[in-house]
Amino acid sequence: MNLTSLLPIAMQKETIKSSAQQDESVGAEVSVSADVAESPAGRPDYIKVCDFSFNYVPAVRVLHNITMEIPERQVTAFIGPSGCGKTTLLRNFNRMNDLIDGVSHEGKIYVNDQDIYDRNLEVISLRKRIGMVFQKSNPFPKSIYENVIYSLRVSGQKKKAILDETVERSLKSAALWEETKDRLHDSALGLSGGQMQRLCIARAIANRPEILLMDEPCSALDPIATAKIEELITELKENFTVVIVTHNMQQATRVSDRAAYFYLGKLVEMDDTTKLFSNPEQKETEDYISGRFG
Amino acid sequence: MSKFSQKIGGSKRERSAPGEPMVWFSGMWLAIGILMIVFLLSVIVVNGLGVFWPKAVVQVELTEASEAGWKQSQYFAGELHKTQVRRVGSADGEAIPEIQLFVGNRDVYGFGFKFIDEHDVLQRTFPKGILLVERMEYGDLIAFPVKLQLADGKVIEAGDQGFDEELQRAVQRASDRRHEITHLERGEIGRVNQKMERLKMRLKKTELKGGNVKQVAAETKLEQDELQERYEKMAAEAAGLRARQKEETFHYRLVTGEQGSLELGGVVCFYYPNQLSTWTKLGHFFSSIWGFLSEEPREANTEGGVFPALFGTFVMTLIMCILVVPIGVVAAIYLQEYAKQGLVVRLVRIAVNNLAGVPSIVYGVFGLGFFVYMMGGSIDSLFYPERLPTPTFGTGGLLWASLTMALMTVPVVIVSTEEALASVTRGMREASLAAGASKWQTIQHIVLPGGLPGIITGMILAMARGAGEVAPLMLVGVVKLAPTLPLDTIAPYMHLERKFMHLGFHIYDLGFQSPDSEAAKPMVFATTLLLIALVVVLNAAAIIVREKLRKKYSSGAF
Numbered sequence: 001m002n003l004t005s006l007l008p009i010a011m012q013k014e015t016i017k018s019s020a021q022q023d024e025s026v027g028a029e030v031s032v033s034a035d036v037a038e039s040p041a042g043r044p045d046y047i048k049v050c051d052f053s054f055n056y057v058p059a060v061r062v063l064h065n066i067t068m069e070i071p072e073r074q075v076t077a078f079i080g081p082s083g084c085g086k087t088t089l090l091r092n093f094n095r096m097n098d099l100i101d102g103v104s105h106e107g108k109i110y111v112n113d114q115d116i117y118d119r120n121l122e123v124i125s126l127r128k129r130i131g132m133v134f135q136k137s138n139p140f141p142k143s144i145y146e147n148v149i150y151s152l153r154v155s156g157q158k159k160k161a162i163l164d165e166t167v168e169r170s171l172k173s174a175a176l177w178e179e180t181k182d183r184l185h186d187s188a189l190g191l192s193g194g195q196m197q198r199l200c201i202a203r204a205i206a207n208r209p210e211i212l213l214m215d216e217p218c219s220a221l222d223p224i225a226t227a228k229i230e231e232l233i234t235e236l237k238e239n240f241t242v243v244i245v246t247h248n249m250q251q252a253t254r255v256s257d258r259a260a261y262f263y264l265g266k267l268v269e270m271d272d273t274t275k276l277f278s279n280p281e282q283k284e285t286e287d288y289i290s291g292r293f294g
Numbered sequence: 295m296s297k298f299s300q301k302i303g304g305s306k307r308e309r310s311a312p313g314e315p316m317v318w319f320s321g322m323w324l325a326i327g328i329l330m331i332v333f334l335l336s337v338i339v340v341n342g343l344g345v346f347w348p349k350a351v352v353q354v355e356l357t358e359a360s361e362a363g364w365k366q367s368q369y370f371a372g373e374l375h376k377t378q379v380r381r382v383g384s385a386d387g388e389a390i391p392e393i394q395l396f397v398g399n400r401d402v403y404g405f406g407f408k409f410i411d412e413h414d415v416l417q418r419t420f421p422k423g424i425l426l427v428e429r430m431e432y433g434d435l436i437a438f439p440v441k442l443q444l445a446d447g448k449v450i451e452a453g454d455q456g457f458d459e460e461l462q463r464a465v466q467r468a469s470d471r472r473h474e475i476t477h478l479e480r481g482e483i484g485r486v487n488q489k490m491e492r493l494k495m496r497l498k499k500t501e502l503k504g505g506n507v508k509q510v511a512a513e514t515k516l517e518q519d520e521l522q523e524r525y526e527k528m529a530a531e532a533a534g535l536r537a538r539q540k541e542e543t544f545h546y547r548l549v550t551g552e553q554g555s556l557e558l559g560g561v562v563c564f565y566y567p568n569q570l571s572t573w574t575k576l577g578h579f580f581s582s583i584w585g586f587l588s589e590e591p592r593e594a595n596t597e598g599g600v601f602p603a604l605f606g607t608f609v610m611t612l613i614m615c616i617l618v619v620p621i622g623v624v625a626a627i628y629l630q631e632y633a634k635q636g637l638v639v640r641l642v643r644i645a646v647n648n649l650a651g652v653p654s655i656v657y658g659v660f661g662l663g664f665f666v667y668m669m670g671g672s673i674d675s676l677f678y679p680e681r682l683p684t685p686t687f688g689t690g691g692l693l694w695a696s697l698t699m700a701l702m703t704v705p706v707v708i709v710s711t712e713e714a715l716a717s718v719t720r721g722m723r724e725a726s727l728a729a730g731a732s733k734w735q736t737i738q739h740i741v742l743p744g745g746l747p748g749i750i751t752g753m754i755l756a757m758a759r760g761a762g763e764v765a766p767l768m769l770v771g772v773v774k775l776a777p778t779l780p781l782d783t784i785a786p787y788m789h790l791e792r793k794f795m796h797l798g799f800h801i802y803d804l805g806f807q808s809p810d811s812e813a814a815k816p817m818v819f820a821t822t823l824l825l826i827a828l829v830v831v832l833n834a835a836a837i838i839v840r841e842k843l844r845k846k847y848s849s850g851a852f
């Protein structure tokens with residue numbers, strides 16, 4: 001599927017425009033070497049983070065000069081000890097951090113060659129292209145059905161056939177269909193913790209976003225559901241770009257193509273997953289993944 | 295604390311002993327508070343409902359020496375109201391037990407209640423044949439029936455077969471006619487009057503605008519004449535009915551010996567108080583409650599029902615809710631969701647909180663000055679210049695009263711709505727925004743439904759305050775006796791400019807403004823009970839709605 005074809009015409013134009021003007025500006029700033037930017041499959045980068053720093057409160061930096069590329073249609077894993085800023089960076093990709101008072105940032109983030117902090121960019125259209133699964137599951141106190149189709153509802157989709165189809169597809173993808181197909185109109189709050197998390201995943205993929213951000217999606221799931229979600233992630237990467245935060249090293253090796261290790265708000269190392277886990281360049285990374293750390 | 299320590303187990307329980315007196319102390323005060331409320335409520339319920347329970351009529355015979363009798367008679371008959379002890383002179387003087395009788399027949403005696411010293415009473419009897427008649431005027435009649443004079447000249451003596459049935463039928467006939475008269479005068483004639491009034495106003499309007507008065511007068515002449523004719527026809531019809539109300543009479547004899555007669559048109563109902571079984575008493579009890587709720591007041595509000603006041607209170611509270619909820623909710627949404635949380639918003643919030651504590655009479659004065667005189671005055675001079683100097687909106691009325699109450703209760707709604715909105719978690723909002731919803735969509739789909747129970751709680755508080763408030767209403771449109779309801783069958787049906795009656799003011803008026811406070815007392819209790827019941831019913835309805843919504847919300851059916 002051609003991703004740009006999903007976008008409205010106006011946005012496509014803007015994409016082309018911004019990619020044109022970006023060529024000079026980014027070329028200078030990107031400091032990572034060319035062979036890293038070009039992933040093994042030779043895919044173009046989809047999210048580019050350029051020298052990005054972030055503060056929640058003035059003078060307290062939680063992200064320091066992060067520069068990284070996330071390739072299209074691949075799974076990128078963020079790993080690192082608790083509090084190192086993985087969630088913060090992830091939430092910047094769809095500008096969820098805008099909602100917090102007093103935050104500030106430096107540097108740039110490009111999604112599909114578009115500066116997401118550009119003043120002309122409509123944050124709602126950005127968020128419609130990005131699905132997000134939060135660290136804490138947060139289903140709406142509505143029915144399971146309404147939860148799944150929420151993003152379609154707010155986009156004005158009213159056709160019952162499409163909505164029904166979306167619910168079934170999304171729930172099946174999130175490995176929740178069998179358990180809930182007979183109670184779609186019951187409250188989502190009656191689900192178990194793990195089911196709620198899978199519902200949130202179904203909700204995030206309902207409108208087929210280009211990017212799926214997952215913040216520890218399996219932390220509340222049993223091995224079976226985890227396996228299903230991992231399977232889902234592998235399926236999703238056919239079409240979508242996936243960024244996943246995980247504390248589970250095995251999971252990172254199983255699902256991700258590339259991995260980034262963060263420590264104290266800095267990107268320590270980013271590489272192909274197989275390389276990062278078998279032969280890390282930095283000592284800190286090696287300590288962390290071999291469990292000698294934290 | 296004690297609960298906690300008890301759970302932990304035996305050894306810890308001893309350690310919490312120093313806290314124990316405080317538990318008893320605080321518990322005691324709570325108990326006292328609850329007891330006081332229960333006591334208050336039971337006084338109101340017992341007295342309020344007792345009004346409707348038919349009491350036996352006792353006939354007392356006074357001793358020869360007694361001076362308590364009426365003229366030469368040594369008899370009295372009435373409902374026994376209370377027994378008490380009177381002190382002669384100072385508070386520790388000689389104690390004299392006495393009884394209070396409701397003797398009725400105010401037209402004859404000039405009083406309704408009579409105190410009689412116990413030692414003046416020779417004997418008490420409960421005559422079976424004594425009759426209690428509720429009349430349109432002068433309150434109850436308590437007497438022995440003598441005869442019934444029917445329209446066709448037939449006379450039925452009290453002892454005759456079928457006397458009671460015939461009397462019942464005659465009373466029913468009179469009551470039917472009375473309804474017919476009301477229907478004619480209020481409905482038909484009212485409508486004709488209104489049309490005539492409109493024609494008159496049209497004339498006056500043309501005059502004010504400097505138009506051709508003669509032409510308009512000529513145009514409307516035909517209609518005017520036709521209306522006049524219709525009016526006269528109906529007025530004659532009503533007069534005829536009124537005359538027939540006087541044709542049949544009921545003759546009676548008081549225990550004191552006086553004889554008298556009563557037109558059946560003036561009879562509301564009658565019963566033999568000493569012949570009632572528990573069942574008929576119950577029937578009478580409920581039918582008089584119904585009468586109280588559905589009828590209009592009579593005799594300076596001390597008799598009859600309170601329907602206009604009940605209706606006025608209900609409608610005013612409803613309009614107030616319709617006005618206050620949207621205003622309060624929108625204001626709270628702005629404060630909580632959109633406004634940048636800073637010093638200004640904090641100050642606004644403090645101001646709103648304090649507004650809830652402003653004495654209600656201040657709102658009344660504001661309502662009178664701003665709504666009635668300024669807004670109402672402007673509306674009158676803009677839209678109803680032909681009616682001036684008679685004000686239309688420039689005087690107290692339902693709309694201004696509702697607006698004043700809405701203004702008074704809006705802080706309550708704002709505060710509880712803000713709390714309700716704030717209780718919707720950040721995670722919920724983030725999930726919605728991350729799904730591509732706009733801020734308003736998030737408020738609409740997630741925050742408002744989540745806050746709905748809290749918003750309704752605010753409405754309940756506003757309603758409870760609004761329905762129970764009297765002081766400001768006296769300034770902006772409540773009257774002791776409103777000739778018409780604010781809602782009727784004459785277009786435009788809802789007359790927001792009309793003055794109305796209110797239960798709270800009714801209580802005040804009955805209790806403190808009525809000439810015969812003893813006679814008004816039962817009504818005060820009954821009306822108080824009704825006001826409490828109304829507030830409870832309104833609140834219960836809102837609570838039921840809230841629980842429904844809560845269930846719906848948590849089951850996600852919307």
Ligand SMILES: Nc1ncnc2c1ncn2[C@@H]1O[C@H](COP(=O)(O)OP(=O)(O)OP(=O)(O)O)[C@@H](O)[C@H]1O
Pocket residue numbers: 056057062081082083084085086087088089100135
């Ligand atoms: N809303 C906030 N306001 C202020 N500081 C915050 C806020 N959220 C996070 N932080 C701080 O930013 C730092 C990074 O937090 P972040 O949530 O990104 O960590 P994380 O890598 O996701 O950790 P974990 O693995 O435990 O989820 C932490 O030191 C945290 O205390």
Ligand SMILES: [Mg+2]
Pocket residue numbers: 086087088135215
């Ligand atoms: Mg995190």
